[in-house]
Amino acid sequence: MTAHGASREALAAARERLDALTDSTSVDAKKLADELASVTALFNREVSLRRVLTDPAQSGEAKAELAGRLLTGQVGGETADLVSGMVRSRWSRSRDLVDALEELADLADLTGAQKSGALDNVEDELFRFGRIVASSTELRAALTDRAATGTAKGELLRSLLGGRAETVTERLIERLVTAPRGRSLEEGLESLSKLAADRRNRMVAVVTSAVPLSDQQKQRLGAVLAKVYGRPMHLNLDVDPEVLGGITVQVGDELINGSIADRIEEAGRRVVGQ
Secondary structure (H helix, E strand, C coil): CCCCCHHHHHHHHHHHHHHHHHCCCCCCHHHHHHHHHHHHHHHHHCHHHHHHHCCCCCCHHHHHHHHHHHHECCECHHHHHHHHHHHHCCCCCHHHHHHHHHHHHHHHHHHHHHHCCCHHHHHHHHHHHHHHHHHCHHHHHHHHCCCCCHHHHHHHHHHHHCCCCCHHHHHHHHHHHHCCCCCCHHHHHHHHHHHHHHHHCCEEEEEEECCCCCHHHHHHHHHHHHHHHCCCEEEEEEECCCCCCCEEEEECCEEEEECHHHHHHHHHHHHHCC
16 A cells, blocks of 8 residues: 555554564464455445544544444454554545555465465465466456456456465455455555565564663664664564563564663674674
């Protein structure tokens, strides 16, 4: 999604909340993706509803309460909380909210693939499927035929991909084909490939400190860790008073202990090779 102004900020906040959710091992990424996709379909279909939920004249709490009432019992608590947080934000256009929900559904599925070790395969399969579509006008026509039902398109995709691709790849492409929402097939596949590439390059550091870190400390720590590990670093922050005067940082299986100052200084030396 190409977001501007308020919608860009709202999407960034929503992605951070999604990351925090999916970084937890207790969250079912597939279920979350399915539920976000169902909310996307609801808000896309109910134009008046999404306009109310993005109306800047309404308070964020009022909009969140409305979303909560609508979704309670229909989706899980994590999904309802995530959507409620999104409607609290300001959106430049009502459509941007739906675009963001769709992107989060895709990201949840890609995160599930990352956790299972299948993300590289998914990225490769999305690319190869795009090449197949580009080389076959007949296939493209069948997958984009507005007169064909979503069921028929889904069956065609399963005949092409079933057992030959990761389940996540099939799910992502089927959602795109059966609910394109105005995008061309090529645009949708390109967007999915970019999301997969971004996800593959992301690492997570779980940071526990005795006191909350300042913005400057967070930025400095994130920048240093990104240089040390050679990838963009997302910080999941927690406060534990028993970490007396210091900090622990866990990246994958590696647990780093030490004071904030000492650890940053040590990481800095590693960066410059001293």
